[in-house]
Amino acid sequence: MTLLYSFLILLMLISGIAALIFDKLVNSIISAGMVSLIAAFLFYFLRAPDVAMAEAAIGAGLSTAIFIITLYKTEGREN
Amino acid sequence: MNFRKILALMTVILLGIFILQAFLISPEKGEIALNNFGKADIENRTAQLYIDKSVNSPNEEVIYKESKDKESGSANIVTSIVANYRALDTLGEVTVLFLAATGLSAILYNKKHAKNNFVVKEGSFILKNGIKILFPLLILAGSYIIIYGHLSPGGSFQGGAVIATALLLKLLSSKEYELDENKLKAIEVTAGVSFVSIGLYGLYAEGSFLTNFLETGTIANLFSGGIVPILYITIGLKVAVELTNIINDLMKA
Amino acid sequence: MIDFLEKWSFFGGSILLILIGLYGVITRKNLIKIFIGLSLMDTGINVLLVSLGYVKGGFAPIITSTINNNSYNFVDPIPQALVLTSIVIGVAVLALGLGVIIKIYEKYNTLDISKIRGLKW
Numbered sequence: 001m002t003l004l005y006s007f008l009i010l011l012m013l014i015s016g017i018a019a020l021i022f023d024k025l026v027n028s029i030i031s032a033g034m035v036s037l038i039a040a041f042l043f044y045f046l047r048a049p050d051v052a053m054a055e056a057a058i059g060a061g062l063s064t065a066i067f068i069i070t071l072y073k074t075e076g077r078e079n
Numbered sequence: 080m081n082f083r084k085i086l087a088l089m090t091v092i093l094l095g096i097f098i099l100q101a102f103l104i105s106p107e108k109g110e111i112a113l114n115n116f117g118k119a120d121i122e123n124r125t126a127q128l129y130i131d132k133s134v135n136s137p138n139e140e141v142i143y144k145e146s147k148d149k150e151s152g153s154a155n156i157v158t159s160i161v162a163n164y165r166a167l168d169t170l171g172e173v174t175v176l177f178l179a180a181t182g183l184s185a186i187l188y189n190k191k192h193a194k195n196n197f198v199v200k201e202g203s204f205i206l207k208n209g210i211k212i213l214f215p216l217l218i219l220a221g222s223y224i225i226i227y228g229h230l231s232p233g234g235s236f237q238g239g240a241v242i243a244t245a246l247l248l249k250l251l252s253s254k255e256y257e258l259d260e261n262k263l264k265a266i267e268v269t270a271g272v273s274f275v276s277i278g279l280y281g282l283y284a285e286g287s288f289l290t291n292f293l294e295t296g297t298i299a300n301l302f303s304g305g306i307v308p309i310l311y312i313t314i315g316l317k318v319a320v321e322l323t324n325i326i327n328d329l330m331k332a
Numbered sequence: 333m334i335d336f337l338e339k340w341s342f343f344g345g346s347i348l349l350i351l352i353g354l355y356g357v358i359t360r361k362n363l364i365k366i367f368i369g370l371s372l373m374d375t376g377i378n379v380l381l382v383s384l385g386y387v388k389g390g391f392a393p394i395i396t397s398t399i400n401n402n403s404y405n406f407v408d409p410i411p412q413a414l415v416l417t418s419i420v421i422g423v424a425v426l427a428l429g430l431g432v433i434i435k436i437y438e439k440y441n442t443l444d445i446s447k448i449r450g451l452k453w
Contacts, residue, residue: 002338009345016349016372020356025364032368035349039375042342046382047392047407049232050157053224054419055378057240062322063371063423065247069197069329070430071364074437087358091351098347116339117388119408126385126408130393143400156393156406160413172417179424183431232394236420298395318420325427332434 012038033064152295153229153304162310166289180321187332197330202252210252217245225315229304235311239318246323270316342383349376363443374422378415385411
């Protein structure tokens with residue numbers, strides 16, 4: 001079980017670093033959503049189902065949508 | 080690696096050392112220490128009172144479907160904290176959410192392009208018809224999560240976010256779909272006013288703001304918890320409407 | 333090794349996530365990247381707070397038909413309640429900032445902070 005946590009946390013850190021170094025903004029936004037999704041799993045393992053639901057619905061769902069809308073309104077419109 | 084990046088790296092490492100040394104303080108020096116992972120001492124924390132539901136009443140065992148008239152009758156202890164013991168914090172939180180949504184509409188206010196220009200062309204067949212089936216199911220799931228928030232995991236924030244996501248899908252599916260902003264405002268104002276007036280009635284009836292003045296009933300029944308489910312429904316409506324407003328404003332910008 | 337991982341993986345991981353987000357906020361030049369860094373910091377802080385209240389072998393703080401009285405070991409519910417509100421506030425403030433970004437793009441036609449007049453250093 002400990003190895004599973006550690007693996008998930010490692011994956012979360014790698015996604016976080018990837019979100020900052022990707023060149024295309026869409027890839028960064030999806031990586032940031034991935035960080036939130038893994039955080040939702042971690043909250044579930046920490047026996048916090050309420051927080052896990054909130055993080056999955058809001059962090060991984062809504063904030064990714066908000067980022068993509070903003071990207072479209074700014075630089076994405078040119079493409 | 081230019082100068083700016085080296086400076087940033089040094090700042091970050093310094094901050095990391097500061098945070099880590101807070102975890103390494105040994106408790107026998109008489110300083111307040113953070114607990115090790117998995118060793119939270121809840122017996123001596125305020126949380127134990129919330130779990131026993133004995134902040135103002137004697138400490139008795141709380142039994143599923145048997146205990147009656149406990150302080151806050153909700154089976155989900157997180158809900159009893161959010162909507163009863165620390166409901167004042169939640170009121171402040173809802174105010175922050177309201178101010179952020181209002182500020183966003185004030186920043187993006189622009190009469191010229193007051194139209195949803197995020198959706199460029201009509202959605203495909205699968206998107207349109209899939210959303211027709213998914214939309215009522217998502218609304219149902221969101222309402223269930225809100226209404227059963229005091230019995231099972233979930234609650235107003237999660238359910239409100241699910242309902243806002245359903246409306247986001249609806250907005251994505253078609254260019255013509257417009258939300259009636261006056262209705263949204265009416266729902267939001269009604270929910271906010273009823274939250275505060277429930278609190279004020281507690282002040283009138285029991286002498287303190289947001290007291291649980293109703294009978295709390297048997298633990299883990301649907302109709303239990305006194306004002307907790309009612310407050311949770313008002314918060315849920317408010318969160319759903321405000322998140323929907325935020326998305327709608329961003330799409331019309 | 334396993335003991336070390338068990339003790340430090342959550343604390344160390346969440347602190348590293350906070351630091352990664354801070355590094356991104358300081359060094360990136362694109363405004364959307366800066367806000368991604370802020371949201372990473374937000375997630376890291378939330379994981380750190382919840383993991384401070386974890387009890388090994390504890391149950392989720394909900395009284396159900398199997399965990400049917402309060403003499404079981406529960407994890408600390410207070411950080412969970414606070415983090416719940418913190419997540420919602422986080423997304424609202426993020427949306428406010430992104431609205432400001434849209435306005436900045438309309439005025440300067442760029443997202444690069446080194447090209448926006450008045451934000452140079």
